[in-house]
Amino acid sequence: MTHYDLIVIGGGVSGLTFARRGAAQGWHTLLLEADGRFGGCLASHRYGGAAEGFWTELAAHTAYNSYGALLELLDETGLGRLQTRRKAPWRVWDGKCLQSVFARMHWPSLLPSLPKLLFTPKLGLSLRDYYGRVMGRRTYDGLLRHAFSAVLAQPADDFPADLLFRKKPRRKDLPRSYTLKGGLSGLAEMLAAMPGHEAKTGIAVERIERVAEGFRVHAGQDQWTCRRLALAVPAWEAARLLDGEFPDLSHHLKQIAAAEVESLAVVVPKEGLALPELAGVIGIDQDFYSVVSRDVVPDARFRGFTFHFQPGRFSREEKLARIASLLEVPIDRFVQTAERTSRLPSLKAGHLAWVSEVDLLLSGEQLALVGNYFYGVSLGDCAERSKAEFDRLCRSAS
Ligand SMILES: Cc1cc2nc3c(=O)[nH]c(=O)nc-3n(C[C@H](O)[C@H](O)[C@H](O)COP(=O)(O)OP(=O)(O)OC[C@H]3O[C@@H](n4cnc5c(N)ncnc54)[C@H](O)[C@@H]3O)c2cc1C
DSSP states (O other): OOEEEEEEEOOBHHHHHHHHHHHHTTOOEEEEOSSSSSBTTOOEEEOOGGGTTOEEESSOOOEETTOHHHHTTSOHHHHHTEEEOOOOOEEEEOSSOEEETGGGOOHHHHHHHTTHHHHOOOTTOBHHHHHHHHHOHHHIIIIIHHHHHHHHTSOOTTSBGGGSSOOOOOOTTSOSEEEETTOTHHHHHHHHHSTTEEEESSOOOOEEEEETTEEEEEETTEEEEEEEEEEOSOHHHHHHHHTTTOHHHHHHHTTOEEEEEEEEEEEEESTTOOSOOOSEEEESSSSEEEEEESTTSOOSSEEEEEEEEOTTSOOHHHHHHHHHHHHTSOGGGOOEEEEEEEEEEEOOTTHHHHHHHHHHHHTTOSEEEOSTTSSOSSHHHHHHHHHHHHHHHHHHHO
16 A cells, blocks of 8 residues: 555645645645546536537636736746636626626715725625625625626625635736636646646545554545545535544534536537627526636637526526527537536635634644635635645644
């Protein structure tokens, strides 16, 4: 049985960044991913056949130059692969027409509320309470709650205001928002391919146990031991894995609910599509949270649109009919389609108190918990949590 300094379970952005740090520290590191590919919610779909060379994003679509903990792991070659996203507007769809975001603002109540932006602390408030207060209830109900649901790919009212749009330093030498050639999955591929760690796909970890040398990790007939263990899986999966050995942590993790989103992407020939160029669409009282467009990385032949639907509402055929109606094209114009269901944590106001409790339970342990259920759901938030947990393990090693 091979012994490692560090085993990381889960090969999304959280696990990949944690494993990178372990390898760079000189730790003998193993990364285990259940799926057949690395990336998790970095899920660019690359088409073949008639749409060969075209891609759309089925989950994360935009990264920013404020994602410092992620960017610092890329070398010169990696940073050189970042591709600027073209500027295009977000529009709003209320079931009748596409409008600009500004047209949905309720200016008479918004303007007098604006000074409150400077003085109202976000800490402990939900998005509904904070933005309802500082932007006015009518702008919140008519626009912002839908815009936030589009950003978070789930109902957003109760989400913690202090976890969205946290101020972070920007890397001014890099594009403000970017993707990669072939989509954001390129980030996962780059991180997984960097030398210094072993990385295996198709390994679903079933069980972990504490042993004299640290931890033993079980997957089918395979077993590995390690001194340090990082769980980079969704909260509910971490709860399951920790149930036997860390019941208090598992109990806390079970408090995080999952929000599902059903994403369906379509590829349409550019010619004959009247829809103006846009970055995306926010659904107002619709059965989808958002539509994310490929127009920000234009292609000579095709346009691509990923609709992020609320779960359990429609069959695939019904979704295609909804998409065709918004794009104003017949379904047979769709050259190809791709789909994925993702699950994100549904965080609630006051979440940072929960994080403190979990961190207290982790203190002194050689176990790290990372993921999108600590500092926020963005790729940058995940990388930041990985960095913080990695630093904690380093401190306890010295
Ligand atoms: C529709 C959508 C749009 C988004 N848009 C953006 C965006 O534009 N910008 C942005 O910054 N963020 C965006 N996000 C959020 C961001 O993509 C995710 O929060 C982030 O990628 C999560 O990374 P993670 O590594 O923590 O988890 P995941 O990506 O969920 O990875 C966890 C991994 O663990 C693996 N795993 C689970 N159980 C086991 C096991 N037992 N053994 C081994 N492996 C296991 C899974 O297969 C998975 O690969 C979006 C998310 C969604 C769903």
